Amino acid sequence: MSRYLFITILTLCGMLNSLSAWSADQAAATVRFRDAFGNPVQVAAPARRIVVINGDAVEILCAIGARDNIVGISSHTAKNPGPVGKMSDKTVVGPSTGPSIEKIIECRPDLVIAYEMWMSQKAFEAKLIPLGIPVARLFCYRIDHLDEEIRILGRLVGRQDQAEAYIAYKNRIIDTVKQKTGNLKPKIRVYNESYAPYKTVSDGCGADLLLDIAGLDNIAAGQSIPWPEATSEWLVEQNPDLIIKVASATFIKNGYGVDDVQAMDAFRNALITRPAWNRIKAVKSGRVHILASELWVGPRAPIGILYMAKWAYPEHFADMDPEAIHRQWLKKWHGRELKGIYVYP
The missing domain is CATH 3.40.50.1980 (Nitrogenase molybdenum iron protein domain)
Structure with a gap:
């Protein structure tokens, strides 16, 4: 009997130790x-x-x-x-x-x-x-x-290990862009329009940081509010080299699974035919691009940064294909093929 009692006590002790360890792990x-x-x-x-x-x-x-x-x-x-x-x-x-x-x-x-x-x-x-x-x-x-x-x-x-791998993958793209644009002078001057017409970005908003990483000179930097409103007259006076308009899926279908290029073309055409825009350098040279909101903010913003940098400095990014890198991103992290319209043209 004492032998069975001894075994029972040992078993209970083991259970208590396991419970203590479990409690410590939970804490x-x-x-x-x-x-x-x-x-x-x-x-x-x-x-x-x-x-x-x-x-x-x-x-x-x-x-x-x-x-x-x-x-x-x-x-x-x-x-x-x-x-x-x-x-x-x-x-x-x-x-x-x-x-x-x-x-x-x-x-x-x-x-x-x-x-x-x-x-x-x-x-x-x-x-x-x-x-x-x-x-x-x-x-x-x-x-x-x-x-x-x-x-x-x-x-x-x-899933800390997976999170660190995701961060490292994202940052390799950003670091590569910084290395290529960090010492470029003069910088390409850009007008970046947000979702609403003539609403641009200035210091204090995350979008301005994207332009800085891409090596661009934001013509609205230094404005007194983060989301100032531009005018055609001011844009003609500033005469940017590059215009990047952000497209929200709320106003124009874009992003994953969308294939209506005609809608995107009409959206861009309405932009470049605004009053007096034919006098802007970026419009005259055809350097007006549409960027899907999926790539402007959020976890895939590095892809958007790469697109913007290549639009600005194509000769420095001849060895990098933003679409191919986006395709790799979606396959690696979501197991999905690249489908949809994210930029135009």
Whole structure:
């Protein structure tokens, strides 16, 4: 009898040791970070049920192999899934600008990831955090925050190695562009128009940093606000060498799976026939390009930077094909072929 008692005690001790080790592991797996608002966020990792209404975060999570961790998405991601493909197995919780709190709760999430803009904390966090649902506001579209936020996402889903590989792959493209453009003088002068007509970019917004990395001289740099509004008269006076217009899928179909070149051509033609634009150097030389929003912001912004740099300095990028690099990116990180219109012409 004593022998069986001894074995039982040993077994119980082993179970207790295992439980202690498991508890220690669980405590060590708690991920703590500050989000885009600077708010502290604490999440038990790996987070296995995440509602992600930040479409750029969806793309990153899928790239590092955490698609199954996503249980809820925004209606925009459902409608425009891009390279991640259809996500019909995920609950659609509404728009990123104002999702349904009830649908989010029904997903029983370990975490909700949202953009830093649009919703107030009173309208969002205040309704979820008291229920024990952590909320993280992340950019995931600004290139100056991407490394940090990719690492956060990797830690949250227990895929740190994949996140570091993704960061290294992204940064190799950026570093190559910097090496080729860093010492170029004079720099090509560019007018970069955002989604709305005549809305351009200046210091303080992430888009200006993209132009700087591409080695371009932004004619709107130094303006008093991040998103100033230009006029045709001012553009004629500035006379940029290159014009890059960003196309949002909201206004003109572009990006993954789109094949209507005629629509893109008409979009560009409407741009170059604006009043007095025929007097601008970039228009006269045919250096007016359309860039899909998928490549202007978000995790694939390095591809957009490469396109912009090659448009500006074709002789220095003769050995680099942005389309081929984009094709490799999609195949490596999403297992998908390159389809769609991302630039024109």
